[in-house]
Amino acid sequence: xFGGAFDPPHVGHVALARAAVEQLALDELRVFPTGQAxxxxxxxxxxxxxxxxxxxxxxxxxxxxxxxxxxQRAGPTYTVxxxxxxxREFPGAVLLLVIGxxxxxxxxxWRENGEIARIATIxxxxxxxxxxAGAIFDPSRLPPxxxxxxELPPMPVSSTEIRRRAxxxxxxxxxxxxxxxxxxxxxxxxxxx
Numbered sequence: 245x246f247g248g249a250f251d252p253p254h255v256g257h258v259a260l261a262r263a264a265v266e267q268l269a270l271d272e273l274r275v276f277p278t279g280q281a282x283x284x285x286x287x288x289x290x291x292x293x294x295x296x297x298x299x300x301x302x303x304x305x306x307x308x309x310x311x312x313x314x315x316q317r318a319g320p321t322y323t324v325x326x327x328x329x330x331x332r333e334f335p336g337a338v339l340l341l342v343i344g345x346x347x348x349x350x351x352x353x354w355r356e357n358g359e360i361a362r363i364a365t366i367x368x369x370x371x372x373x374x375x376x377a378g379a380i381f382d383p384s385r386l387p388p389x390x391x392x393x394x395e396l397p398p399m400p401v402s403s404t405e406i407r408r409r410a411x412x413x414x415x416x417x418x419x420x421x422x423x424x425x426x427x428x429x430x431x432x433x434x435x436x437x
Contacts, residue, residue, distance in 0.1 A: 245326065245341050245364065246261055246273055246274070249278050250277045252424055252433070253298050253420070254402075255401060255420060256396075256402075259396060260342065261308055262305050263369065263394050263395065268340060273342070276314050279320075280321055297428075303423075304421075323360055324354070327360060328363065340392060341366050343369070351387070357387045361387035362389060367394050369395075406420060406434075410428055
């Protein structure tokens, strides 16, 4: 399971998906654009746009499926609920939760984080952090449970920066997959305010 707002999905997300599939020898990686993210202060782009961009972004990653179920849920979306659904759908399967170090830093605040760690092996991929990002990630704050690291080259790219650049009319072609850049342009996502 690899979830996120994907607003928009960028080259770092795709690299993480590809690395997870290859390094963890996954039979399948399910990508979940989040529905109503409980932890996001800003409104997300429409669900249909984020789902379409995710499908475009991850279409070339082998063994990867974009799953839109979280977008169908009413109310806040929680990872633990999706993991429970996957557990019921695939009894006996080994479930992994693939997250970046930035998400891992906040995992202690996620709903039922101990249950998340019980259901799934947590697979953390480190990536380059912005210069002003604050303290280094402390893995002791994670709930106890199995871990599987994913090695990822430094990629200092963020969806926030991509939205800012798109709103300013700046080039984003090196930051998102080409089909995603075309989608953003065609649908006039991230206009300046």
